[in-house]
Amino acid sequence: MHVTIIGAGLGGLTLARVLHVNGIPCTAYEAEESPSARTQGGMLDIHDYNGQIAVEAAGLMDEFQRLVLPGRQAMRVLDSDGTVLFEKGDDGTGGRPEVQRAGLRQMLLDSLPPGTVRWGCKVTGVEGRTVTFADGSTVVADVLVGADGAWSRVRALVTDVKPEYTGMSFVETYLYDADTRHPDVANAVGGGSMFAPGQGKGIFAHRESGDTLHAYVEFSRPLEWFDDLGRIAGEFEGWAPELTKLITESDTEPVFRPHYALPSEHRWDRVPGVTLVGDAAHLMPPNGEGANLAMLDGAELGKALATKDVETALAEYEEAMFERAAHTAADSEEMVQSLFGDESPQKLLDLLVEA
16 A cells, blocks of 8 residues: 655645554655745644644654743733733643744654655646646555645545635734844733734734744735735724734735635545545634644544555544544634624633633
8 A cells, every 4th residue: 555645734744654654655745846945834832632642643752842932832812902811821731832833844854754755746636546747747546645735636536615715814924033123012922822802803923933923913804805905004093002013013024814614514425545634624714723633634544544444444534533623613613703703802711711
C-alpha cells in the first residue's frame, strides 16, 4: 500500500509522519514551490485533547515542547474603552500551549524522509484515484487523501458540496517592535491573547515571538463591504486608541480573510480508496480548533491505516471524524454568538467563567 496525500499543510504532514512511523510509504504533493514560498500564519494553540494527541502519535512531543512560547496562554478580555473585563495568566499548567505555525510545520517536515513531499505540484484535476498536475504528469493512487484545504480538488470525488461565505471576515494587521514603538498597545494586549468583542465586530490580537502583535479585526458584513478596506478604522470610532492603533498603525497592509465554511453536519458516503482530512473535510470559521482537528484527523487516519485493511480503516476514521467535526462546529457557533451577538461581551465572559 502506498498513500498519496494532496497537500502538505499540518493535516497532511501529520498523516505522512504517522504513516512513516508505522512503516507505510506515502508521498505528499504540494502546490507551493518550497517550504518558504509563503508565510505560514501566526500563532496556534495546540490543545491537549486533540492537537497534542496527534503530536504524541507522531512521536514528536519533545520537539513540540521546544517550540512552545512561554506565557502566551495568558488571556484577557477588554471593553471597547480599554477596561479589562477578564484576565487569566499563564502559569504553565494549561492545556493549550502556543507555538508559531511555521515552526510546527517545519517540525513535521524535518521528521519526514527526504523526498516525501513533492513541491511545486499543483493539482489541476482528479478523476477516480488519478491525479493530474499542472505540468501534465499524473499519479494513480492506491489510497488518495485530500489534505488540500478549503478549496480541495479531491473533495469533489466524495461530495458536490462547496464552502459558502459565513457572513464574517477578518482583516489582518501586524505591529512590529510593539513594546518600544507602541507600548500602550502592547500593554493592552498583554503577554498572550486579547479579545475586545462588540456587536457585529471586534478586535482580537495576540503576542507572537518577540514583541510582534498580530491582530484580527473581525466584522459581520457582506463580501462587497470589504471592497474598501480604508473604512475599517472608522467602524471603531470612540474605541480606546490603544485598541484602534492595531488598525491605524499597522506595519503591514491589511489582509482580507473572508470566512467560508462547509455545512456543520457535512458528511459523505464511503468512496473506495479516497478520504479527506482537515479543512477539506470540515471547513469551519476560525475557532482555535482548525489546526488541531487537521492534525488529529491525520494522526487518527494514519493509525487506522496501520492496523486495519484500507476500507475498514477509512470507514472507521470517517465515522469518528464526522462526529468530532459536528461537535466542534456546534461549539464554534456558540462562540461566534458570544463574540458578536447582542449580549457581547457579557456572554463571552460567562463562557470563560464556566470554562
